[in-house]
Amino acid sequence: MEKNTKTNTGKPLETTKRLSKPRIFFGILCIVFSLVMTISFISYLLNWKSDQSQAGTMMDTTIESSNIFGKVGDWLGKLFIFDSLGVAAFLVAFLFLVLGTFILKKKYFKPYKTIGHALFFICWLPIFIAAIFKAQGTLSGVYGYQIVDFLDSIIGVFGLWLLIIVSIGLYFILEFNLRPSAIQHRYNTLKDIAFSKFNKKENSSEDFEADVALEKIQEDGNEIEKTIPAKKETISVSGMPVVPVSNTLDIISTPHKTSTEQTEKLNSGDQISLSVDAPKPIVKTEEDISFKVEIAPVVDELDEHDQKSQKLVSEFGLFDHKLDLAKFQFPPLSLLASHGNEEISVNQEELEENKNKIVGLLKNFNVGISEIKATIGPTVTLYEIVPEAGIRVSAIKKLQDDIALNLSALGIRIIAPMPGKGTIGIEVPRKNPTMVSMKSVLSSQKFQNTDMELPVVFGKTISNEIFMADLAKMPHLLMAGATGQGKSVGINAILTSLLYKKHPSELKFVMVDPKKVELTLYSKIERHYLAKLPDSEDAIITDTNKVINTLNSLCVEMDQRYELLKNAFCRTIKEYNKKFSERKLNPENGHRYLPYIVLVVDEFADLIMTAGKEVEHPIARLAQLARAVGIHLIVATQRPSVNVITGMIKANFPARAAFRVISSVDSRTILDSPGADQLIGKGDMLYFNGNEIIRLQCAFVDTPEVEKIVDFIGSQKGYASAFELPEVETTESSSSVGGFDPNEKDALFEDAARIVVSTQQGSTSMLQRQLKLGYNRAGRIMDQLEATGIVGSFNGSKAREVQIMDLNSLETFLNELKN
């Protein structure tokens, strides 16, 4: 082998030596042909006029051609230049050259790229040339001429040029990557190069100045040499150019200072020591010094844990919490009804009449106004007045009842002053209010494009804008309203908006309905959206005892979530779920995707009356703490009295929604101010977000619509069961880890024991996977396994130790357990 690859001199053999003969033949043939073509084309371009008349006389020996390659050259030129491509024909010759070198395996060109470029220009160039030199057919060839002629007739001259420019522009953009960012990058690089060159130049100009100075000194020295030829050798001028330019030059001469005296000194043979005005060194100021800032790349070292999670993400992708119900479809808007015409109709007469009444009445009480403006909302019209200077706001406030009497209307509310407006507002109910349908608000851009975590759309404001709030930020909502004023519709509106936005894996409801009728509809979506205690039958809780257990269970869930968040170093559920999705949290350690949990209590007064502190305590605890772990409360009551809505509850429910209440005392209890007693009912509401009170018309969604929505969701594939809340110790139940009652063991206890023993792994998440269980149930089984001694105690992040070594021993053990 060595022999083949090396010559006698030991040099590797040239690649051409390994080429086959046909390759060499065809390669050289292509190159020669390319040369012949090029020369023929040049010759043709120079002589074509005289040879044109001889076209087609190839066989006629009497006729001579002036082309260097005779008639063949003439024929080639005519064929490629005149009849087809014009000057672009040279590119064809070039292509033969590329082909030849390619066959000979010479890497002078990148063949495919070069061929691509050449083909582009073979097409583009004739058109371009024909567009410029229309009359000169030879330059563009027939191809270019005819195409331009054709394009000219169909897209006109302007279109033709646009096509030419766009095509070449696109070619450059695509070929040379001329994106704005790339251009910017190149510009910056060029700037850097220019800048560094400039710096160099500056430095060299300094050097140059120094050189000039030195040269001058040298010349001067030479002059001195000339004047004192006798002492030539004593002056060490020759060493000067190498003397670095500095303030102190040791031996340098200058004609100005070379006085006769010095000459004499020289003549007398004394050693010369001349001081010279050395060229001033260029002292760089701070601005002159080139200053480059290099930002060191942030060394983002991944720790072992991050690397592991990145590997998992690259292998399996991000954790998709929706995967179990990947095909889940959100209910379509068509399930909702429109409830008549929602156009706000302007009744000019009514507006005029009300305005006159307000102005007249205020005048009677000597309250002058300088301006009045009306804004028409769905249920009320807001008249904003600007009182004349010197009028007290309290004077107008006092007139509330008089204005109401004068307008003979219910639900007049005076807002004095309007926050942030400098006016006084008088809300007057419209004679023909417009209903706000749930459909209209849910189909709005505002709702559809919202990025809120838990978007709740309440309805429309007085200025007809859709009003939405994020339940995750509220973070708990207290609702009040006398019977029949729209509270239940309001709850349905809230639930509906959440159902239209959140996937079942992201949201669970715990529904408490002591009235037993309002929320029962939602039991159809139990396996999708509801959460319940492990052993309870109904997901909608109506029994007060169960409510207490459920609330306590929610508190346990909250504590567990806090523990999980703490272990994951996260502050909020959002951060935690993000981390979990990025596979940074190990499910083996109990981590799981945490859905939001919304607790809805429809009649809170009822609960407080029957269970008192037992309910108040967990509610207050949840309200105080649960916001960060994604548990939010919506508590509604008919009777917003102080013994129902206690100070502790109120303090932790910053967001309040008030429908019409009976008395202003009730209004103060719920909103801390009067006003809710002035509402007109039918969904007319006040919303308090902790800062201001906003009057809204609640969106209307009636029972058949809700039914359609829950039917739609319920008919789809759901989870195996409702989301299980953690079990809590109840007074009735005695089952706990320590006191295991074999009669109360889980139906899957034995299967779980077999799995644990056969795999020798006491892991809850493995049980979850193998038996397809929820985390809580698997955890309970694991506790039972621990209580029976099959597995050891909880061991931090590691799996529990399995105490039974094989399945035979297990079967014996299980039999003993049964007896």
Ligand SMILES: Nc1ncnc2c1ncn2[C@@H]1O[C@H](COP(=O)(O)OP(=O)(O)OP(=O)(O)O)[C@@H](O)[C@H]1O
């Ligand atoms: N947003 C609304 N728009 C129009 N009408 C409404 C609206 N909300 C409620 N209503 C009307 O008021 C009636 C009573 O509403 P709803 O059942 O919600 O009252 P409620 O406060 O829940 O009463 P209760 O506490 O007795 O259940 C509805 O049947 C409907 O006719």
